[in-house]
Amino acid sequence: MEISITVNGRSEALDVPDNALLADVLRERLGLTGTHVGCDTSQCGACVVHMDGAAVKSCTVLAGQANGAEVTTIEGIGNPDNLHPMQAAFRENHALQCGFCTPGMIMSAIDLVQKSDGLDEQGVRDGLEGNLCRCTGYHNIVKAVLAAQDDMKSA
Amino acid sequence: MYQFNYHRPATLDEAASLMAGADDGTYLSGGMTLIPTLKQRLAAPSDVIDLGGIGALSGITDNGNTISVGAMTRHAEVAASNAIPALAALAGQIGDAHVRNRGTIGGSIANSDPAADYPAAVVALDSTIHTTKRSIHGGEFFKGLFETALDEGEIITSVEFTKPTSAAYAKFPNPASRYAVVGVFVARCGDATCVGVTGAGPCAFRWSELEAELASGFSASAVPNAALDHSEFNADIHASAEFRGNLVRVMAERAIASLI
16 A cells, blocks of 8 residues: 655655554665664564654554654654754763663653653653663663753753 | 555545445554554454544543543543543553553443453443444443444444542552553542442443442441452452452552542
8 A cells, every 4th residue: 555654854655565564664664773673562662753743652553554644763853963862861871771772762752751841750760661671770761861851941 | 464454534434334345344543452463463354444544533522511532532632631630540541651642542442451441430430432323321331351332343433421529540550561450440429439440350340339338438448348259350360360359449448548
């Protein structure tokens, strides 16, 4: 079937199988491999992207459901010379080790901060409940999100 | 996933005719249960009919004494609403943020998962399920494990809740999935109290014995006096039937205590 989606500001018209998943379209058709597929069972959150302004697990969205939508992936929020405040905070606070969960963590955290008013530590932990990290123990991730919140709100 | 034909109708009539023409069709709402089921090859529908393109099914309307929640309204939208605070609090405890951004009230109740949260509110509040064919009282909707009163092809269009005087939901979540091991929704409507239980039995039910006890005094101390038969309760690796029976009492006491 034919779908058209706007990914990171660029319109894409694609012919995909009826049972294609958004995560696979992003990775395999558009080469946007920053979106990771970890568990493939909608638990780990490594595949989180923004779809029409909301964080979603792209391994559990059919490509057809994303037809006409605006999608933002980790590739669309910054670049090495101009990191998004959330990316910069993750780097500064050593909020990643292996890095596999990081794209999903960052996309979830941005949506969380944008929709919240003054998150505290517990608010960040609750808000990132759907993102699993097997390296860090979460502590530095929480620190990074709290730091980025200040940067994003003052920006 | 097995192959299927994907459809995204723009109207309810179009959705119904696609279903009627399919060999073995299924409706898709938020997909938070159906898509994982398809991925595990536990279902093999010939046609998946996505209700996400029918704009009229989404949104919350305050009618004064009641609120109407469109069937495709996402959990996150209900969680951010304020007409029935206990219902918003319940919606805010479903799954994780990403599930709440996709999952819908209509999909949740049409599935009648024994561990889903919304069914506790549907049976405890005076509610009506509006469909493409009729209106069903919330107390008559859940029929068993993954079974509802819906006919083949029938689509939920909205859920109407009467505003309670006050209400509270207490839940013991599975720490991994956030599904309710047990959830109890207590609603006070004037002098009457209604108690809805999810997670414990094959589907959500009213705990009428506790309601009768609470009629002679609204207090958590009524809970130990109310009979509760846990012999048919769910038992799995997370909790035995007996443990679920105890959790129903503990969650009921917490919900009642929060309303005093």
